[in-house]
Amino acid sequence: MDPIWSNIFRKTPEKDSLAYFLSQLPLFSELTPKEITLLENLVHVRSYRNHETVFEEGDPGSGMYMIRTGSVCIFSRNPQGAEEELARLGPGDFFGETTLTAPAQRSASARTLEATELVGLFRSDLMEAAQDNPKVASHLLFGLTRVMSERLQAASLELRRLQNLVGEQSSSETVET
Amino acid sequence: MTDIISSRRGWTRGQVLLAFLVLTAAIACGLAIFSSATTLTSLSRTAFSALFMPLLLALVLSFLLQPLVYYVEKLAIGRTVSIFIVYLVVGGGGLVALLWLSPNWESLWTNLGADLPRYAAKFTGYMQEIIGALHDRFPQIESYELASKIQQWTQRVLSATLAHTPGSALKVGGLMILVPLFTFFFLRDGRKILRAAVAMSPNRQFEMIHDLSYLISRQLAQFIRGRILEAFIVGLVIGLGLSLTDIRYAPVLGLFAGVTNLIPYIGPIIGMVPGILIAFVDFGMGGQFWWTVILYVLIAQVLIDNFILIPILISRVSNLHPLLVFFAIIVGGKLYGVVGMIIGVPIVSIIQMTILEVRTYRRTFRLPESALESDRSP
Structure with a gap:
């Protein structure tokens, strides 16, 4: 084929498209291709430089971010002002989802570790979708609830494990005394 | 002597001249910038004043029609087609309402044109009567010619209204074309426009x-x-x-x-x-x-x-x-x-x-x- 024509008809490769990225996320794994297209118009793609702040602890939070490329560090500040790293996230991970449905302050800060592309999904977009397209919105919320409850379960298991650990320690201490 | 003066003041003649030139240039530049800024603002004002009204009306109209368009769109029709359907329904409904409300709209309008001067004349007549009654009670305000002033004023307003009617008719004609056009694009791409603006x-x-x-x-x-x-x-x-x-x-x-x-x-x-x-x-x-x-x-x-x-x-x-x-x-x-x-x-x-x-x-x-x-x- 003529190189000019092949250039005109060239599409973005399937793997580079936003729709492909979204469909690969566990959050949106149950959406149909048509719903993914609608979601594509709902999210915001933002590029960040190296070491750029995404949000600070205490900021008004209104949505979640998914990492398309690059990496993000989640940290909080202790009372002395020193930073404590909580997590390091890479492509495909998401963060800030707790503020998606209810307005709340950010409970930790997020900063990029390299040039990063984030895909944001915000409460106002979700509310608009709930009005215009309730079916898609309910699918989105189902996915979100599933992932959140998985995380909550993991956290409560971890909590129980720690409780047991503390209980064992304290019982061994009483035995010693 | 001049040397002493200049050294005491710390300025040589050349420096004074330079300062004078710099100040003059600065003032001239300031004036030029100021005048160009005012011409720029006036230019942009004349350019945008024609756009202001249709844009505003289109914005209001698109806010009004938006729920209807969304409702039609939910029946699984494309956005553009839904807008056309809403336009047809609303335009047709408005026309029917207009015809139903007043079958003799045109004669009403011409009647109004004929009656307005009549009402004005009657009103001034009443005002004159009232002023006459006032004169009887308070003779000291006799010198104040209120009645003739009111008459002059009403005549001036009426003639101004009549003179402006063709011009405003032209404007209304322009609006009749521009407003539906702008409204169409606001309805179709409003969210995209807002998103693009916010994304900046x-x-x-x-x-x-x-x-x-x-x-x-x-x-x-x-x-x-x-x-x-x-x-x-x-x-x-x-x-x-x-x-x-x-x-x-x-x-x-x-x-x-x-x-x-x-x-x-x-x-x-x-x-x-x-x-x-x-x-x-x-x-x-x-x-x-x-x-x-x-x-x-x-x-x-x-x-x-x-x-x-x-x-x-x-x-x-x-x-x-x-x-x-x-x-x-x-x-x-x-x-x-x-x-x-x-x-x-x-x-x-x-x-x-x-x-x-x-x-x-x-x-x-x-x-x-x-x-x-x-x-x-x-």
Whole structure:
């Protein structure tokens, strides 16, 4: 084929498209291709430089971010002002989802570790979708609830494990005394 | 000697000359920038003044039609087709309503043109009678020629209105084409335009601006829909109520009362003046006159507007201070004439609403923080 024509008809490769990225996320794994297209118009793609702040602890939070490329560090500040790293996230991970449905302050800060592309999904977009397209919105919320409850379960298991650990320690201490 | 002076002052003649030149150049540059800036602003003003009205009307219309378009779109039709369907339905409905309301619309209009001078003449006649009565009681104000002044004034207003009619007809024709066109694009791409505008904000502020833009546009849509619906119902009530009397211009007067009802405080008063005046001139102080007064003041304003419509439609938006309303009307009238008077108040309310929304947003997120601090302090 003529190189000019092949250039005109060239599409973005399937793997580079936003729709492909979204469909690969566990959050949106149950959406149909048509719903993914609608979601594509709902999210915001933002590029960040190296070491750029995404949000600070205490900021008004209104949505979640998914990492398309690059990496993000989640940290909080202790009372002395020193930073404590909580997590390091890479492509495909998401963060800030707790503020998606209810307005709340950010409970930790997020900063990029390299040039990063984030895909944001915000409460106002979700509310608009709930009005215009309730079916898609309910699918989105189902996915979100599933992932959140998985995380909550993991956290409560971890909590129980720690409780047991503390209980064992304290019982061994009483035995010693 | 000159050396001593220059050394004492620390300036040589060359330096003084240089300073003089620099200052002159600076002043000239300042003047040039100032004048070019004013010509630029005036140029842009003339360029955008033609766009201002159609854009504003299109924005209002798109806010009004948006729910309809979304409703049609939900029936699984494309956005563009839904807009055309809504246009057809609304345009057809409006035409039918117009024909049904007044089959002899054209003759009504020509009658009004003939009757207006008659009403003005009758009114001045009444004024002259009143002034005559006043003269009998207070002879000292005899020298003041109020009657002739009123006559001159009414004649001047009438002739100005007539002279402006062709020009405004041309403008209205332009609006008839531009407004539906702009509305179409606002309805189709409004969200995309807003998203593109919000996307230009820096990363750090993006989240807040995005959230605020959503809150404000939702609030704005509610406000505009509420106001227009309120004006429409008030106009309808007055039009229907007046059609019970022998007044010939019930639809026109209802329309006028509805449009002026968009201006808070002053609008309803302006809206009731022509109706009450015509009733007074045509019927005298009879039962029909008093029915007209009661209709305008008690039924339309107190009962319908204050007790039913405002609590239901516009409860969330706080009203403007009366002083601000006057400022808005005067500034709007100075900038854009009669149209400016009508749109001045809504624009100021929109600005106020934006400020209020930003404040509530900030307060929502500041409260827990201050609570945290008060927890920490003891």
